[in-house]
Amino acid sequence: xxxxxxxxxxxxxxxxxxxxxxxxxxxxxxxxxxxxxxxxxxxxxxxxxxxxxxxxxxxxxxxxxxxxxxxxxxxxxxxxxxxxxxxxxxxxxxxxxxxxxxxxxxxxxxxxxxxxxxxxxxxxxxxxxxxxxxxxxxxxxxxxxxxxxxxxxxxxxxxxxxxxxxxxxxxxxxxxxxxxxxxxxxxxxxxxxxxxxxxxxxxxxxxxxxxxxxxxxxxxxxxxxxxxxxxxxxxxxxxxxxxxxxxxxxxxxxxxxxxxxxxxxxxxxxxxxxxxxxxxxxxxxxxxxxxxxxxxxxxxxxxxxxxxxxxxxxxxxxxxxxxxxxxxxxxxxxxxxxxxxxxxxxxxxxxxxxx
Ligand code: NCD
Numbered sequence: 001x002x003x004x005x006x007x008x009x010x011x012x013x014x015x016x017x018x019x020x021x022x023x024x025x026x027x028x029x030x031x032x033x034x035x036x037x038x039x040x041x042x043x044x045x046x047x048x049x050x051x052x053x054x055x056x057x058x059x060x061x062x063x064x065x066x067x068x069x070x071x072x073x074x075x076x077x078x079x080x081x082x083x084x085x086x087x088x089x090x091x092x093x094x095x096x097x098x099x100x101x102x103x104x105x106x107x108x109x110x111x112x113x114x115x116x117x118x119x120x121x122x123x124x125x126x127x128x129x130x131x132x133x134x135x136x137x138x139x140x141x142x143x144x145x146x147x148x149x150x151x152x153x154x155x156x157x158x159x160x161x162x163x164x165x166x167x168x169x170x171x172x173x174x175x176x177x178x179x180x181x182x183x184x185x186x187x188x189x190x191x192x193x194x195x196x197x198x199x200x201x202x203x204x205x206x207x208x209x210x211x212x213x214x215x216x217x218x219x220x221x222x223x224x225x226x227x228x229x230x231x232x233x234x235x236x237x238x239x240x241x242x243x244x245x246x247x248x249x250x251x252x253x254x255x256x257x258x259x260x261x262x263x264x265x266x267x268x269x270x271x272x273x274x275x276x277x278x279x280x281x282x283x284x285x286x287x288x289x290x291x292x293x294x295x296x297x298x299x300x301x302x303x304x305x306x307x308x309x310x311x312x313x314x315x316x317x318x319x320x321x322x323x324x325x326x327x328x329x330x331x332x333x334x335x336x337x338x339x340x341x342x343x344x345x346x347x348x349x350x351x352x353x354x355x
Contacts, residue, residue, distance in 0.1 A: 104127070140297075175203050
């Protein structure tokens with residue numbers, strides 16, 4: 001049985017949890033027929049408040065391959081949310097029909113908020129620019145399946161490290177393994193958020209900042225590319241300045257000449273030019289395999305979480321939370337209870353609450 005109920009950020013998962021999910025995943029890959037009915041009679045609610053191709057299809061494919069079923073939406077305008085229904089009510093109602101909820105939202109902390117009101121496990125399929133832990137499961141699975149183990153690697157994280165939600169839980173996840181070093185490759189305007197840097201420093205994880213792929217490539221075992229998340233830029237963001245720099249953060253086939261033979265190039269996809277198409281022909285490009293592994297590890301996750309018993313949930317006290325981040329779920333869902341992390345940050349979006 002999994003030792004976690006909700007998967008909101010990667011801190012919900014420890015090493016034994018990961019190992020048990022990964023071992024189940026490997027068994028599913030080896031003997032898919034044995035799992036064809038493993039979720040028969042189970043129902044997954046799939047609530048996508050924000051666009052998605054891979055993650056939504058991946059969860060659908062995962063549930064269907066387990067013999068389970070799904071209901072949900074990919075356009076919230078077709079639901080009572082368009083009438084002004086609160087997230088808490090939408091979740092309470094949905095949880096009463098389903099065995100687990102997978103949700104994606106443009107608002108940071110939305111999945112955490114949902115988990116406070118849900119009788120069934122909530123899986124975060126992306127909350128604004130904050131987290132995307134099931135993509136991290138796909139990333140770890142790809143690394144482990146390709147290299148045989150995860151520790152002892154130098155990992156380049158490249159592109160939009162500020163708004164790219166996949167790299168934030170990836171840092172937490174990789175910190176569970178020994179001797180992992182980071183090279184942070186991004187324009188100044190798109191550097192890692194403070195709370196991730198605070199985590200890296202507090203854990204004493206080795207890192208350096210690099211101004212281009214060229215500067216870092218020869219040292220890397222893994223290069224994790226990301227798309228610039230223009231849809232998350234605030235109105236006053238200097239996007240013109242970022243555009244001028246982007247060629248330094250675009251991976252070309254030529255860049256790979258200076259890379260290790262066993263380098264792995266990962267990307268959560270979709271890409272919009274930051275990985276040249278010519279790179280696809282290089283065997284070090286693993287991003288399409290990564291998408292396939294994502295489906296298998298989501299099967300393992302769904303199998304574990306849909307087996308958990310229902311648990312009545314409702315916050316004891318509502319209201320009283322105030323967060324300065326306009327993208328935080330608490331900016332619109334004002335009734336949410338006060339939630340503060342051990343570091344004194346917002347318990348929904350991790351933004352500093354004071355100062
Ligand atoms: C990512 C996402 O939605 O955060 N895609 C995905 O889930 N595979 C990355 C992105 O949109 O750039």
